[in-house]
Amino acid sequence: MSKRYVKTRVKERFGPKIEKVNISEKYFWPRAIAAGVLLLIGTILLAHSCARYFGTQDGWQEITIESSQETNYSSEFSLQYDIGRSGVSAGVEKRNVTATYTEALTEAYDIFNADEQGKDSANLYDLNQHPNETLTVSKELYQALETLEQYDARWIYLGPVYALSTNLFQSEDDVIASDYDPYREQSLADFYQKIADFARDPQQIQIEKKGNNQVCLKVSQEYMQFAKDNEIDQFVELSYMRNAFVCDYIADKLTEEGYTNGFVSSYEGYTRYLNREDYSYTGTIYGRNGAKTGKIADETISGMNATVVLKDFAVADLEKYRYYKYGDGTARSSYMSLSDGKDYAAIPYLYAASENSGCAEILLQLLPHYITDEWDVDAVYALSKNGIYVIYTENGKAYTNLPNNEYKESP
Numbered sequence: 547m548s549k550r551y552v553k554t555r556v557k558e559r560f561g562p563k564i565e566k567v568n569i570s571e572k573y574f575w576p577r578a579i580a581a582g583v584l585l586l587i588g589t590i591l592l593a594h595s596c597a598r599y600f601g602t603q604d605g606w607q608e609i610t611i612e613s614s615q616e617t618n619y620s621s622e623f624s625l626q627y628d629i630g631r632s633g634v635s636a637g638v639e640k641r642n643v644t645a646t647y648t649e650a651l652t653e654a655y656d657i658f659n660a661d662e663q664g665k666d667s668a669n670l671y672d673l674n675q676h677p678n679e680t681l682t683v684s685k686e687l688y689q690a691l692e693t694l695e696q697y698d699a700r701w702i703y704l705g706p707v708y709a710l711s712t713n714l715f716q717s718e719d720d721v722i723a724s725d726y727d728p729y730r731e732q733s734l735a736d737f738y739q740k741i742a743d744f745a746r747d748p749q750q751i752q753i754e755k756k757g758n759n760q761v762c763l764k765v766s767q768e769y770m771q772f773a774k775d776n777e778i779d780q781f782v783e784l785s786y787m788r789n790a791f792v793c794d795y796i797a798d799k800l801t802e803e804g805y806t807n808g809f810v811s812s813y814e815g816y817t818r819y820l821n822r823e824d825y826s827y828t829g830t831i832y833g834r835n836g837a838k839t840g841k842i843a844d845e846t847i848s849g850m851n852a853t854v855v856l857k858d859f860a861v862a863d864l865e866k867y868r869y870y871k872y873g874d875g876t877a878r879s880s881y882m883s884l885s886d887g888k889d890y891a892a893i894p895y896l897y898a899a900s901e902n903s904g905c906a907e908i909l910l911q912l913l914p915h916y917i918t919d920e921w922d923v924d925a926v927y928a929l930s931k932n933g934i935y936v937i938y939t940e941n942g943k944a945y946t947n948l949p950n951n952e953y954k955e956s957p
Contacts, residue, residue, distance in 0.1 A: 602637040604630030609640070609808075611648040617662075618651040619792055622864065625800075627808030628825075643805050650799040654792045657684050660705075660783045668761075673753070674705070674780050677765040680756060688759045690791045690906070695755070697910035700884055701917075702753075703745035705783035706776075707738055707887045714878060715870050723870050727878060728888050737776070738887030744769050746884050751781060786868060786880045790816045790854065790905040797852075797904070813862040815855025815897075816905040822849050833939030834859050834894035837875025842944050845937060850899040854908045856881070856916050858891035881917045892921040895939040899948060902933045 609625040611618070625647050630636045660670035668681035683691075694702055710726070717723035728735040744750045750766045765773070765781060773781070784791065789812040796810050797818035809827060811817040819827060826848035833842040839859045847853070858879045860869040870878045879889045896916060900908050911934060915926050926936055927947050937946040 602629060602635075602640045604636050606808075607640070609644050609647055611651060612644055616652045616655075618648070618655045619789075620648075620651050622789060622813050623651065623793070623796065623810060624813075625796075625808060625810045627805070629807075631807045632804075642803075643800070643808075646800055646803045646805060647796070647810075650796040653799075654795045657687050657795070658690070658784060658788050658792055660780065660788075667759070670782055670784065673761070673763040673782060677763045677770065677781060680760055680762045682758075682760050685759055686795055688755065688761065691753055691755060691761065693791075693906055693910065695753075697907075699787075699910045699913065700745055701787065701882065701913065702782050702784060703751050704741060704785075704882050704884070704887065705780040706741045706773075706778045707882050708783045708785040708880070709780045710734075710738075711880065711882070711889075712867070715867050715880075717870060720872050723872065723878075727870075728886075729878075735886070735888070738882075740772070742882075742884055742887040744772070745887075753782065785882075786814065787906070787909060789814060790909045793818050794852075794904040794906050813864045814868065815853075815857070815861075816909075817853045818905060819850060819852065822851055822901075829853065829897070831897060831937055831939065831944055832857065832859075832861055832895055833942050833944065834877075835942035837871075838942075839894075842939055842942065845897070845946075845948070847899055847948065849901060851902055852905045852908055853897065853899045854905055854912065855898075856891070856896045856909075856912060858894050881913075883917050890917045890919055892916050892918050893938050893940060896926075897937040898929075898934055899936075900932075900934045908934055 606626060606628050609627050611620045625643075627640075627643055629640050629643075632639050656665050657667075657669060660674065663669070663671050663675075664683075667684045667687075668676075669683065669687060672681055673683075693699075714723055714726035717726060724730040726734065728738045750769050752764045754762045754764055756762065763781060769781075772778070793810060793812050793816040797820060800806070800808075800810070801820055806820040807824075808821070809817055809819045817829075819825070826846055827850075828844055828846045830841055831843040831845050832839065834857075839861075858869070858877050858881075859871065860866055868880045872878075877891075879891055881889050881891055883890050892915065896912065898908050898912055903911075911929055911932065912926070915922060921938075921940075923938070923945075926938070929936070930947060935946070935948040937944055937948060939945075
């Protein structure tokens with residue numbers, strides 16, 4: 547028989563006996579005044595707290611997410627929003643935008659993660675743990691995989707290289723970094739070359755899409771044996787591409803709910819503009835001249851849906867986990883090549899904007915021209931036929947084919 551828990555009446559109060567105390571009239575009024583002052587202070591503090599919660603000001607504000615026990619990508623993204631243009635009170639609008647933003651960041655973490663098991667459906671972690679098995683993923687991940695295939699973006703199959711490269715980016719000094727640098731350690735270069743050879747070959751590794759959000763990570767017997775011999779457990783990884791898809795996901799979630807008066811951006815430079823008609827936006831253009839990096843110009847754009855930044859140096863603090871800079875100025879980045887698994891950057895800094903495409907589609911069209919040791923400006927400018935325009939910097943100077951741009955060089 548199961549136990550029943552019922553509320554019982556408490557017959558006796560535990561604790562010291564409370565005596566009735568008579569207050570002398572001599573001290574009544576001073577104490578009454580003191581009590582009144584404390585009540586007034588409490589009322590003021592309560593009113594101030596309510597004003598902060600309900601009395602949100604109109605105008606541009608950074609939206610911070612609601613406190614949540616669920617892990618999310620809030621530390622990697624920023625939402626700037628023009629509160630007060632929707633017709634409802636500023637306080638109500640801000641709470642609604644915040645709730646949608648919080649939900650999107652939490653859902654995106656579950657969908658695009660390669661380090662933790664998916665909760666509601668399989669994600670990249672699950673695919674890595676169950677090669678050659680058919681799994682059901684979310685609609686959003688399935689669409690992301692379709693986009694990767696559309697652009698033949700096989701960089702996702704460099705998972706083991708991305709995993710190992712974290713040792714380089716987190717190195718404390720140049721001596722340690724050299725041990726994890728394929729440009730300076732031949733045995734590692736040979737290993738990366740082998741991974742790149744597997745990654746390029748659909749017969750060795752391929753994510754097969756079977757419809758109805760079902761996928762299978764097909765891995766050959768040869769690659770499975772190589773993985774076993776080398777303790778590889780991460781075949782696929784979005785790495786620097788992940789936040790392009792996450793940024794698109796957050797933007798789409800906000801616009802679906804009718805929240806369009808702002809923009810969302812990631813720390814590494816993916817940005818989606820929710821309103822292309824009523825606003826113009828100003829961004830900072832950076833550059834590198836030798837070992838020296840810094841701001842080169844401010845760029846004001848309008849009518850664009852998204853912008854993407856690729857660069858071979860860190861700007862934001864979080865980016866230190868994606869780059870390493872040697873004492874002599876030599877830089878290493880996360881942009882690994884399918885040719886040999888080593889990192890390449892054709893130009894120090896590339897900024898791209900599109901009228902129609904989202905961050906992921908812009909990125910995947912840029913990568914073949916960026917992850918290379920030869921910069922082909924004509925090929926990159928030709929992307930304008932797809933609605934993609936660029937600014938690139940070289941030797942401390944910026945060049946662009948952006949139409950109607952307002953470009954101001956820094957002093």
